[in-house]
Amino acid sequence: MSDVLDCLVIGGGPAGLTAAVYLARYRRKLQVVDAGDSRVGWIPRTRNVPGYPDGIRGTDLLQRLREHAQRYEVPMAQGAVGSLAVRGDAFEAMVDGRPLLARKVLLATGARDVEPDLPGLRESLASGNVRYCPVCDGFETQGQRVAVLGKGLHGLRESLFVAGFDNQVTWLSMGSQEELPPEQLARLRARGVLITDQRPLHIRCEAGQGVELEMVDGRRLSFDVLYPALGLRHASALATGLGAGVQPDGQLLVDDHLQTTVPGLYAAGDVAAGLNQISVAYGQAAIAATAIHNGL
Incomplete structure (x- = not known):
C-alpha cells in the first residue's frame, strides 16, 4: 500500500x-x-x-x-x-x-455558471459590466441601473436582492412572471423593480461602456450591470x-x-x-x- x-x-x-x-x-x-x-x-x-x-x-x-x-x-x-x-x-x-x-x-x-448567449461576455466580465454573484459584489453596484436576467423565483429573488443596494433594477423575466403568485410580484413592485417579460433578441456588451439589450419590440435598454441568474x-x-x-x-x-x-x-x-x-x-x-x- x-x-x-x-x-x-x-x-x-x-x-x-x-x-x-x-x-x-x-x-x-x-x-x-x-x-x-x-x-x-x-x-x-x-x-x-x-x-x-x-x-x-x-x-x-x-x-x-x-x-x-x-x-x-x-x-x-x-x-x-x-x-x-x-x-x-x-x-x-x-x-x-x-x-x-x-x-x-x-x-x-x-x-x-450557466452562461447566456452573449457576445462580448468574457470582456464584459473582465470590466465588471456582467457579473454573476450579487452576494460577492452587490455592494459595488449601489445606485446603478442593474438588469437581472433569469426565470421564475430564482430571477425574482435575485432582483429583490440587488434592489437592496438602492439600485434601479429591471427584471428580465423571459416570460416567466405569469407563473408566479401575485403576492410574489407585489414584493417586486414594492421595491420599485421594473419587469420586462420579453426575451432579448440581442445582447451587446462594450467593455467599460455598459450593456445594451435589444428587445423583441425593437426597444433598446441600457444598463450599467447585468446579472445573469440562470443557475x-x-x-x-x-x-x-x-x-x-x-x-x-x-x-x-x-x-x-x-x-x-x-x-x-x-x-x-x-x-x-x-x-x-x-x-x-x-x-x-x-x-x-x-x-x-x-x-x-
Missing part, C-alpha cells in the same frame, strides 16, 4: 488548495489534481475575502493559494479526473488515463457516479464533517451543499481536511 495516497484532492481552487495546505501540515501523503478552470479566475476583483481590504484579482488570489501550497511541497498535477471508483479499501481515480489510488478523496470541483451546474458527477446523494440543484449532500453519503469521500467549496462563497470554501476545506486526517 506504499503507493496509495492518504488523500487525493480533486480541484485546485480555494477549497482544494486550502485543504491541501491543511493536509500537508498534518504530514499526510496527498496529491492535488487540477483541471485549471476554477471560476475564481474570472473574477476581476473580489472585495469580500477577508485580509484583502482593497480587493484582489481572482487570478492573483489563485496564485497566492498555489504559492502557499508549494511552501509545503504539495504535489500538484494538471489534468482531468475521468472517473472515480472504489477499489477495496481505497478509491481509484483515472487521471488522463493514469490510475491513482487514495484512501480518502476530497472533491473540490466547484460549479460553473449553476455543480460538478458533482464523480460523486454521483458512486451513488452520492445530491440536492435538487446538484450540490452534494454532506454531513457536519463535509463527508458525502459515500464513506471516505468528502466535498468542499461550491460542489458541496452551502453558500457559494470563497470564505465558505476556506472553512469547509479546513473542516474536511481535519476530518480526513482524524479518520486515517
Whole structure:
C-alpha cells in the first residue's frame, strides 16, 4: 500500500488548495489534481475575502493559494479526473488515463455558471459590466441601473436582492412572471423593480461602456450591470457516479464533517451543499481536511 495516497484532492481552487495546505501540515501523503478552470479566475476583483481590504484579482488570489501550497511541497498535477471508483479499501481515480489510488478523496470541483448567449461576455466580465454573484459584489453596484436576467423565483429573488443596494433594477423575466403568485410580484413592485417579460433578441456588451439589450419590440435598454441568474451546474458527477446523494440543484449532500453519503469521500467549496462563497470554501476545506486526517 506504499503507493496509495492518504488523500487525493480533486480541484485546485480555494477549497482544494486550502485543504491541501491543511493536509500537508498534518504530514499526510496527498496529491492535488487540477483541471485549471476554477471560476475564481474570472473574477476581476473580489472585495469580500477577508485580509484583502482593497480587493484582489481572482487570478492573483489563485496564485497566492498555489504559492502557499508549494511552501509545503504539495504535489500538484494538471489534468482531468475521468472517473472515480472504489477499489477495496481505497478509491481509484483515472487521471488522463493514469490510475491513482487514495484512501480518502476530497472533491473540490466547484460549479460553473450557466452562461447566456452573449457576445462580448468574457470582456464584459473582465470590466465588471456582467457579473454573476450579487452576494460577492452587490455592494459595488449601489445606485446603478442593474438588469437581472433569469426565470421564475430564482430571477425574482435575485432582483429583490440587488434592489437592496438602492439600485434601479429591471427584471428580465423571459416570460416567466405569469407563473408566479401575485403576492410574489407585489414584493417586486414594492421595491420599485421594473419587469420586462420579453426575451432579448440581442445582447451587446462594450467593455467599460455598459450593456445594451435589444428587445423583441425593437426597444433598446441600457444598463450599467447585468446579472445573469440562470443557475449553476455543480460538478458533482464523480460523486454521483458512486451513488452520492445530491440536492435538487446538484450540490452534494454532506454531513457536519463535509463527508458525502459515500464513506471516505468528502466535498468542499461550491460542489458541496452551502453558500457559494470563497470564505465558505476556506472553512469547509479546513473542516474536511481535519476530518480526513482524524479518520486515517
